[in-house]
Amino acid sequence: MYGIDRKIRFQHRVMAATWSSQDARWTLEVSNAATGETVRLTCSFLFLCSGYYDYAQGYTPDLPVASGSAAASFIPSSGRPTSTTPASASW
Numbered sequence: 381m382y383g384i385d386r387k388i389r390f391q392h393r394v395m396a397a398t399w400s401s402q403d404a405r406w407t408l409e410v411s412n413a414a415t416g417e418t419v420r421l422t423c424s425f426l427f428l429c430s431g432y433y434d435y436a437q438g439y440t441p442d443l444p445v446a447s448g449s450a451a452a453s454f455i456p457s458s459g460r461p462t463s464t465t466p467a468s469a470s471w
Contacts, residue, residue, distance in 0.1 A: 397426065 389410070395418070396409040408421045 394428065 391413040393411045393413060394408055395411050398407045399405075400407065405422050405424055406426045408423070408426070409418060410421055411418050
């Protein structure tokens with residue numbers, strides 16, 4: 381609706397972030413997971429959001445499953461389905 385999604389670099393990993401006090405800028409080394417390409421970006425403000433800390437093997441919580449309940453599959457950042465959880469799970 382607001383177009384913020386066009387500003388977000390999905391499927392990218394920040395491999396390194398270096399601050400320069402002299403330039404008052406961040407220099408980022410960023411890897412595109414889809415293409416394998418590495419690019420260098422700069423910015424004056426850096427805001428990071430991350431899902432799993434260990435991208436190679438994401439965390440799968442042990443969720444209670446009620447018998448006879450409908451289950452919904454969820455897919456972690458790796459893109460591989462890992463578990464099912466009931467739609468009515470109480471956490």
